[in-house]
Amino acid sequence: MDIDLIREDFPLLDNIAYLDNAATSLSPEPVIRAMNEFERHYRSNVGRGVHRLTTIATQRYWDSHIKVAELIGGEDGTTVLTKNTTEAINMVACGLEWHSGDNIVTTVLEHHSNFLPWVHLRKKGIGVSTIEPFPDGMIDISAFESAINENTGLVALTHASNVLGNVLPVKEIASICQEHGARLLIDGAQSVPHISVDVKKTGCDYFCFSGHKMLGPTGTGILWMKETDIDPLLLGGGAIDKVSLDSYTLAEGYQRYEAGTPNIAGMIGLGYAVDYLRKVGMDNIERHEKKLTEKVIHGLEDMEQVHVYGPVEKSARIGVVSFNIEGMHPHEVSHILDEGSDMITRSGEHCCHPLMEYMGLPNGTVRISMYLYNTEEEIDLLLATIEEITRRL
Ligand SMILES: Cc1ncc(COP(=O)(O)O)c(C=O)c1O
Missing domain, CATH: 3.40.640.10 (Type I PLP-dependent aspartate aminotransferase-like (Major domain))
Structure with missing residues (x-):
């Protein structure tokens, strides 16, 4: 799976890290x-x-x-x-x-x-x-x-x-x-x-x-x-x-x-x-997303003011990670990621009001959702930016 070659098929990726694939993906x-x-x-x-x-x-x-x-x-x-x-x-x-x-x-x-x-x-x-x-x-x-x-x-x-x-x-x-x-x-x-x-x-x-x-x-x-x-x-x-x-x-x-x-x-x-x-192969896509997902989860779990939601067991999951930064509205975090680092993430209740109510999250979460064209470098930048945000708190 040659990510560089794949990315050439998605011109929108030249200027942004697109991490809102659960909402809609890009077309090659x-x-x-x-x-x-x-x-x-x-x-x-x-x-x-x-x-x-x-x-x-x-x-x-x-x-x-x-x-x-x-x-x-x-x-x-x-x-x-x-x-x-x-x-x-x-x-x-x-x-x-x-x-x-x-x-x-x-x-x-x-x-x-x-x-x-x-x-x-x-x-x-x-x-x-x-x-x-x-x-x-x-x-x-x-x-x-x-x-x-x-x-x-x-x-x-x-x-x-x-x-x-x-x-x-x-x-x-x-x-x-x-x-x-x-x-x-x-x-x-x-x-x-x-x-x-x-x-x-x-x-x-x-x-x-x-x-x-x-x-x-x-x-x-x-x-x-x-x-x-x-x-x-x-x-x-x-x-x-x-x-x-x-x-x-x-x-x-x-x-x-x-x-x-x-x-x-x-x-x-x-x-x-x-x-x-x-x-590209669905098995390759699954493997690639799993690697990125583990990287995101490990990186976020190491940050004290960050809460990651979802199961600890990492094998049975797709490349979707929801989190919050203590004391910050999810929209605020998503906005900073966009304005400051060209990272497109989703914030809010994700069309899941009953789940958000059940989890006690009235403002929802920030959601990162990955796909075949996302890279480890993008995840490194994402984690560095989130860490920087938490340092400013
Ligand atoms: C699990 C799930 N079901 C249903 C939908 C609705 O999809 P669509 O907006 O394409 O109808 C979504 C969209 O995000 C979803 O994530």
């Missing part, structure tokens, strides 16, 4: 070129007509579905392209058939996108059980054993926390779901970009993630389904086989869930993002 030149090529040379709609432009666009758009499915070992399921993880999760929440008395099991760790759709269902008489993690964010499997029963319609949980970086034991939770006939939805927004994921091995029914967090363009996301067992959120052009005056037959496969003209340039770009990730 091949992705940007692919989108431009669509606009300049074969822009047209997809799945409509037979002219020369639509033939190319439709093929490339189709290819993106295949590439994404291959990345996550999901060739046997259905891969639907969406706007983002949020849309994918809402499609499941709205598309499943709910009955009064059904129960949904989720956790306090969830991003609002994997929390609000379930809380909203309370209005329809659906119960929502929210499992609390240990103070370090790790999950107690026995809490799932107690919470999941024959009334559990769905278990919805994150694969990796966007605040604490820990990877959850989804396979074990999938086994409990299977024992009770409960469906499992995994929010993979923070796992697929950073670690090798095989959806079949996770044992889930629905797997949702964002293309824009894995080098793809903004406005791209994915809903992978084991079976096409939910109703489509939208009905209209492109999603049907046949329409008569009083009925319609839905298309088979992903098309039934992708009514209307999609983000064609973005989705073609997403296919190139997958090519890029596979060329």
